[in-house]
Amino acid sequence: MxxxxxxxxLLSLALLAAGGALAQDKGSINPKPLPPLANPNDPNLAAKELFARKLLPSKGPAHVIGSYTKGCIGGAEQIPVNGDHWQVMRLSRNRSYGHPDMIALIKRLAARAHRDAGWPGILVGDIAQPRGGP
Structure with missing residues (x-):
């Protein structure tokens, strides 16, 4: 052979073993909240458990605390699900939030890719959770 x-x-076998089109699961436009924590004040509770339970950004002006690997964001903005030249993927993950400057950059990038390269649009994956986090 x-x-x-x-x-x-080998590539075909790897794709079959991975299951059917996991990246294309439809998910939901309206994320469902996770069940309440038994003890939310437990100091040993992982930050990812707390951040994942927030469905909306905090109110107020946009401000970043920490870094992109260990930080959070206040006043995040959500990019619209569908735009002129972009589409958000994996809606059920609720990771289409970012600093307003980042959202504006993605919109400009999508428009420029369409204009200069003829792309029909870009697919937007994870940006951040509503309040940032791990």
Whole structure:
């Protein structure tokens, strides 16, 4: 068997083993809240458990606390699900929030990619949760 056929066979087996189109799951436009925590004041509780339970950004002006690996955001803005030249993916993950400057950058990038390269649009994956976090 040729090297190319072996590579294609292995790739096909890997895709079959991964299951059917996980990245394309429809999810939900309206994220569902997670169940309440038994003890939300537990100091050993992971930050990801707290941040994942916030469905909306905090109110007030946009401000970032910390860094992109260990930080949060106040006053985040959500990018619209569908735009002239973009579409948000995996809506059920509720990760389409960011600093207003980041949202504006994504919109400009999508418009420029359409204008300069003829792209029909870009797919937007994870930006951030409503209040940032891990």
């Amino acid at each position: 040729s090297r190319r056929r072996i590579t294609l066979l």
